[in-house]
Amino acid sequence: MTTTIQLPIQGMSCANCASRIGAALNRIDGVEASVNFALEQAAVTLQDEASLPEVVAHIRQQGYEVVGERVEFQVSGMSCAACAGRIERALAALPGALSAEVNFATERALITLLPGPLSPAVVRDQIVALGFGAEQVRGSVSARQQQLQAREQQERQEARRALHQVLIASLLTLPLLAGMMTMAGLLSWHLPAWAEWALATPVQFWIGGRFYRGAWLALKNRAANMDVLVATGTSAAYFYSLYLWLSLGAQASGHLYFEASALIITLISLGKLLEARARRSTQSAIRELMALRPERATVKRGGDWASVAVDEVLRGDLIRVLAGERVPVDGTISQGSSELDESILTGESMPVPRGVGEPVLGGAINGSGxxxxxxxxxxxxxxxxxxxxxxxxxxxxxAPLQQLVDRVSAVFVPLVMAVALLTLLLWWAWAGDFGHALLAAVAVLVIACPCALGLATPAAIVTGTGVAARHGILIKDVDTLQKAHDIKAVIFDKTGTLTEGKPVLQSWSGDAASLRLAAALQQASEHPLARAMTASQAQASLPEPQGVEVRVGSGIVGEVEGNRVAIGNPALMASLGLVVDPVEETDGATRVWVAIEGRLAGVAALADKLRPESRQAVANLRARGIDSWLVSGDAPGPVARIAGELGLTGSFDSVLPDGKVGRVEALREQVQGRVAMVGDGVNDAPALAAADVGIAMGSGSDVAMETAAITLMRADPRLVADAIDISAATWRTIRQNLFWAFAFNVTGIPLAALGYLSPELAGAAMALSSVTVLGNSLLLKRWRPKAGQG
Incomplete structure (x- = not known):
């Protein structure tokens, strides 16, 4: 059985680092890995969970760190060291456990977990399953939430340290700019050589130490990254200047390049600081979702209300939620009523009224009561x-485009090093001035921006999927993101998608006794039409049906109080030997026939109101040049009526559940393009899977949502067009990012090699490239769905 885990990785400086880690992990048998530089994470699929330690070891061998969360338990019931050894081996074997230590003397167990695959509750259950007692030493929330908080604190500390270093580097570099102004003829004096050296040295080796460390790790693993380029370029300028000073003495003043190396490091450090801030901003959606989960809940235990950790809430517990508090877990209201703010979960801007028996989502805010x-x-x-x-x-x-970027990144740094060396040799041979040749080579090294290439795709994906989630549109994977913007036609299921899914009994042609028997049989069905008939007899005492047989696509048969009852369409009646007269269905209601003991007992007209948003949903798709179709198992009359009322391109009526797949495939051939299927029921799952993009309404079944590629968290069909819009916006941003990333390199490297770009400007351009890509990605955060805007 395969297992997929998320590994947070620290220490990556550019996309080449991510590529190198991914290549190393994919060489391990039974391991598939995708490393995301923007998220600083690796998604690793393991054929055997036992290979996790080897994966972590490979990452650390590359010079990077996988940091887990330490969780401590008080263990009771151990009688000897062998007990401790048994617990330790069991915990260490859990998927997601980096290490485990159990101390018999102190009766403590310390386990280091990866965020996500393993929660403290699972660890506790494992200890209990071995026959021991376990209690977490400190109150906990989810492992991922703790990891996020620790990581945020660490990031804040690193950001403060980086800011201080940039400020110090700027103060040290500022006097060196006098030398540049002198060379430009703006000043008639310059700093002494010893002063330039004194100012540049701490910038080179203290502020720039991170580049040397990163370069050493890369070279030690026979690879190259951005740190290699920066360290090589600035070191060349620094040490050549040092050589000139030591060999020429005071005569070297005015011919040194200490300011070039110092200014490059300062500018790139500033760019890295801005990049880190922007990168954290692209990940804000996950942070906001994590923050929705309260740490504690008020639970009724032993007749009293007690505050417990959310991880200790059990299914079936009664939980009290005061006004202004967040609902700690999913549940059903058993007492009280209120309005709940579910905006961050479903995108619904207005508070939603909820009463007894209605569901509530964990993370929603209780408005009143x-x-x-x-x-x-x-x-x-x-x-x-x-x-x-x-x-x-x-x-x-x-994304597929990222594969091209990965191939480019794999050869990018060695290619830039070769171009820089060739630039040095050609300029030296042509101009005979080694200093001028060196500056051109340094400019080539520092203008190259592999970071921008690595951030172009993931930064847009992270921001786009994050902003979509904020507005109630959950996109399952990148493949869906790529396909959704290219949809040519959308097929809507009728019941629960374009309609409210709550039909009512509009009319009944038989007597009350027959309706009671029919309603009793329909208790065995979950179909909305069945529930409508049962609801019509809510005040009556209905007997339990026996020998029920559901005939998919035609109806249901069974026994009620000794009577053989059949409910369904004309096809079911015909199979029983009954001929029914066709009904002119002009009111949009669906007719079902009821037979009792082989005789026709009546016809029920069941009507399901259209959602008020359905007409606008179809109009929005039409405005985008996308065809809309309706598929339903209902008779031609009501289906055609709804299709005409909504202005649909066409409709498919009398379609059995397994026939929806065929309609999807046929429409794909007809439009010669991608087709989306929108549904909410179990019977829609095959069609959702068959479509190029399956879209499930969040109000529907879990099966539909698990099968679909996009889930709409609120029952608003207008979100279908919005899902297509955010897909298009994200894909457009990816293309723009790649354009800018390649443009900086394709234009900058030749300009630097030809001597038209100074090393200082090259360093600024390199820093600007990553910030430009991230800034363009952050523009996606301004996206808003059009649902609800008319």
């Missing part, structure tokens, strides 16, 4: 955790 809810899903099964996992999965993917 006091609610008592019964927990239905907890831990990793909760809606919030599923949303986070889905967004993380999408953000970790690689």
């Amino acid at each position: 006091v609610l008592t809810i019964t927990a239905t899903t907890v831990g990793e099964d909760s809606s919030l955790n599923k949303i986070i996992a889905l967004v993380e999965r999408a953000q970790m993917g690689k």
Whole structure:
């Protein structure tokens, strides 16, 4: 059984680092890895969970670090060191465990976990399953949330340190600019050589130490990255200047290049600081979703209300939620009513009223009143955790264009080194001035920007999928993101998608006794039409049906109080030997016939209202040049009526569930392009999987949402067009990012080699390239769905 885990990696300085780690991991048997430089994470699929230590070891051998979260438990019931050894081996074998230590003397267990695949609750359950007691030493929330908080704190510390270093580097570099102004004829004096050396040296080796460390790690692993380029270029300028000073003495003043190396390091360090800030901003969606989960919940235990860690909430627990508090877990309201703010989860801007018996989502804010809810899903099964996992999965993917970038990145740095060496030799041979030749070569080294290439695709994907999730559009993977913007036609299921999915009994032609028997049989069906008939007899006492047989696409048969009852369409009636008169269906209602003991007992007209947003949803797609079709198992009359009312391109009626796949394939051939399927029911799952892009309404079944490539977190069909829009916007941003990333290199490197670009300007351009790509990606955060805007 394969397992996919997310590994946070520290120490990557550019896309080449990510490529090198990915290549090393993919050489391990049974391991597939995708490393994302923008997220600083690796998505690793393991054929055997036992190979996880080898994966971590390979990452560390490359000079990078995989940092886990330390969780401590108080263990009871151990009688000897052998017990401790058994627990330790079991915990170390858990998927996602980096290490485990169990101390018999102190009765403590310390385990280091990777964020995501393993939660403290699972560890505790493993210890209990071995026959021991376990209690977490400190109150916990989810492992990922703790990891995020620790990482944010570390990032803040690193950002402060980087800012201080940039400020110090700027103060040291500023006097060196006098030398540049003198060479430009703007000043008649310059600093003494010893002063230039004194100012440049701390910038070169203290501020620039990170580049030397990164270069050493890369070269030690027989690779090259951005650090190699910067360290090589600035070192060449620094040490050549040092050589001139030591050999010429005071005569070297005015001919040194200390200011070039110092200014390059200062500018690139500033660029890295801005890049880090922008990169954190692209990941804000995950941070916001993580922050939605409260650390504690008020749970009824033993007749009293007690505050417990959210991880300790169990399915079926009663939870009290006060006004202004966040709902800790998914549940159903058992007492009270309120309005809940679900905007960050579903994109619904207005508070949603909820009452007894209605579901609530973990992370929603209780607007008013006091609610008592019964927990239905907890831990990793909760809606919030599923949303986070889905967004993380999408953000970790690689777009097809990224494969081209990876191939370019693999040879980029060695190629730039070769171009720089050739530039040095040709300029020296042609002009006879080694200093001028060296400056041109240094400019080639520092203008090259592999970081921009590495950030171009993932930064856009992270931002695009993040902003989509904020507005209730969950995109499963990058492949979906690529396909969605190129959709030519959309097929809508009718019930629960374009309609409200809550049909009512509009009319009944038989007697009350027959309707009661029909409603009793329909208790065995989950179809919306069946629930409508059952609901019409809510005040009556309905008997339990026996021997129920569901005939897919035609109806249901069974026994009720000794009577053989059949409910369905004319095809079912015909199979029973009954001939029914066709009904002129002009009111949009669906007719079902009821037979009791082989005799026709009546006809029920069941009507399902259209969603108020459906007409605008179709109009939005039409405005984008996308055809809209309807598929339904209903008779031609009501289907045609709905299609005409909504202005659909066409419709498919009388389609059985397994026939929807054929309609998807046929329409794909007809439009000669990609087709999306929108549905919400279990019977839509095959068609959702068969479509180029399956879109599930969040109000529908779990099966539909698991199968679909896009999930709409609120039941608004207008979000279909918005999902296509954010896909197009993200893909457009990816292309723009790649254009700018390649433009900086394709134009900058030749200009530097020809001597038209000074090393200082080259360093500024390199820093600007990454910031430009990230800034362009962040523009996606301004995207807003048009649903609800008319």
